Amino acid sequence: MVRWCGTALAALLCTVLLAGCSVGPSLRPPVAVRGEDLPAPPPPPAAAPADPDALPDTDPVRGGPTFTDCTAEVLAGLAASGTEPPEDRALAAGCGRLTVAADRARPDLGPARLGLTRITRPGAPEDLPALVVLGDTGIDGSSRAAATLAAQLPDEVLARYQVIGMDRRGSGTDLLDCAPPDARAALVDADPTSADTATMDRLLARSRAIVQDCYLMLSGTLTSFRAASTADDLEALRSALGTARLNVVGVGDGADAAAQWVTSHPEAAGRVVLDGPGDPTLDDPARTEAATASAEAAFDAFATACTAGPACPLGPDPRATVRGLLDRLSGTALPVGDGDTVTAGSTVHAVRTLLSQPARWPELTAALAAAVAGDPAGPARLLRSGGPGPPDGSPGSFDAALATRCNDSRVRTTPGEAADLAGQWGARFDLFGVAAAQQLVTCGPWPSGGTSASQSPGAPGAAPPPPVLVIGTARDPRSPQSGAERTAEQLGGGRLVRWQGAGTGAYPRTPCVTAVVDRALLEGRAPAEDVVCPP
Incomplete structure (x- = not known):
């Protein structure tokens, strides 16, 4: 074994050898010795800027509540509402429950149970990424809204996701019936x-x-029936499903609740679509x-x-x-x-x-x-x-x-x-x-003190949410298009889609809006600029 420059003699030999090696042309690049008169080395190249239009990757489901088959019941409900899926589309439905705290600030009040409906293609893998649907309380329960959306979704989206409707508090299987x-x-x-x-x-x-x-x-x-509670419920569902990020479509006041969840948990937001939110700056x-x-x-x-x-x-x-x-x-x-x-x-x-x-x-x-x-x-x-x-x-x-x-x-x-x-x-x-x-x-006798998205900030220093699609419909009887504009402004990274149509919920009712949302859900790309879609 050769021991390099281990003794004084070896050191001398090494010096001679190194000196000898400096004679004649060298194939190696010259080695510069830094001195006061030499320029400083260039700084290391800066990291490439993050793509501002990229959305997070979809995360597979790693757990969650138990679902039992309820396909016949869900399909019958779709038929009754006139929104049956196309003849060549087969759907499978499972029904379950999610247990949440009735009020996170009052553990003594016990649990609340929310209905869940999962819609997939028959035989779809159970770990498909989740696309959670929150409907409007004044129109339909979220579980039924999920079934209706699944019946209308493009085939590629339904193949990519399992669509899960989470009932808003007081709707669906836990119908609120307390008024005389x-x-x-x-x-x-x-x-x-x-x-x-x-x-x-x-x-x-x-x-x-x-x-x-x-x-x-x-x-x-009584005060737990509000958008802020639904935002908490959405986070509980994400945790139950075992996903780092959750993909959400919120419609009407379901979009209001989803916006509060994004504001409070920006790190958990995946590919999010807010369809017809109200103006969070108004009371x-x-x-x-x-x-x-x-x-x-x-x-x-x-x-x-x-x-x-x-x-x-x-x-x-x-x-x-x-x-x-x-x-x-x-x-x-x-x-x-x-x-x-x-x-x-x-x-x-x-x-x-x-x-x-x-x-x-x-x-x-x-x-x-x-x-x-x-x-x-x-x-x-x-x-x-x-x-x-x-x-x-x-x-x-x-x-x-x-x-x-x-x-x-x-x-x-x-x-x-x-x-x-x-x-x-x-x-x-x-x-x-x-x-x-x-x-x-x-509303006079009801306890006051509701919260809005602007009152539910995320943790100090938290990273901003990824780009969020915010859709505003010109003639939405629930909220003016300015509601979507203000929501997009509050979210910072909101990407506004204006549809010059009518009704609550634009996706997937018009090709222009559908193309923008599908690109977000399938390719993970948000529009670089605001989009205006014709009627």
Whole structure:
């Protein structure tokens, strides 16, 4: 073994050898010795900047709740709602439950259980990445919204993900039914032409009865029905599924809840689509005023669609026809039988809800035309299904929607203030203005203190979320397009998609929006600039 330069003699030999090696041409590059007169070496190359339009990779599911087959039940529900999947598309559905804290700040209140529905292709791997759907409380439960979305998704998206609907609190399998029926009916049937303080006082008293009964039934969890709780539930689902990041599609106030989750847990956000969020910078009454203006614009779109046909059943001026119908029903409701009636108030509730679903506009047109002709049977069925509850008389989404709306507002309106607003809004919004002011006073007895996304910041120093797609629809009866604009601004990395269409939820109803969202979900690419999609 040779020991290099280990002794004094060896050191001398090494010196000689090294000196000898310096004679003659060298094939090695010269070695520079740094001195005061030599330039400093260049800094190391900077790391390549992160791609600002790249979305996180999808994460497989590594666990989660147990799902039992409920394919027949889900497909029957799709058939009943008129959103059956294409004939060549087979779907498999599983139903399960997620247990969460009723209130994270109050462990003593115990658990709450949320319904889950998983939709896949038959035989799909159980570890497919999850695409979680949060629906709007005023339209449909999230589980049904997930099934509806899965029936319409492009094949490539359904092959890539398992679609999981998580019910909002108080909807689906855990339906909130705490309001006294007579008090609920009083709110629904309130005359949408009555703008006086006496009417507002009566509505306040009825709402107080609802709060009292619900408080007794819910054992202190009355305030847990809010967007912030759904944001907590979404994080609990991510943890249960064992994924580092979660992919989410939120629609309507489901988008509001998903935005709060992204704000609070930016590191957990995967590929997120917020479809039709409200304006997080507004609270009542400004928020209700903006939504009412948007609902009036949605009705104009509905009227235009009707009159564009060869013979609109509502005549050449659908707004005037419906306005006349409401005036008639305010005086005399249409009797249906068994003591039930079609009232002006229930009609306003139903019309505004069904405006969110353009696929059902032909049904709405026929129902309104029948009511104008004095026939209550068809209108009663359809208007109820689009209003506070289904035809069987159960509460439907009314209780949960009321609780969520009131809990998410920090402002309470007195009967006098509501009467003043009803006078102003009634002049500006002839179909929905007075009813919107009445809704404000119904929140009077509810505990205030709702949170918004701006009040739910992430941890100090947390990394910003990845780019988030935020879709705003020009004539969305739930929220103006400015809601999406403000949401995108608050998220920092929000990428805005403006659709000049109508209804709540643009994806996948239009090719332009579908192309942008599919690219995000399949390729992990967000648009570099805001996108405007035609009607």
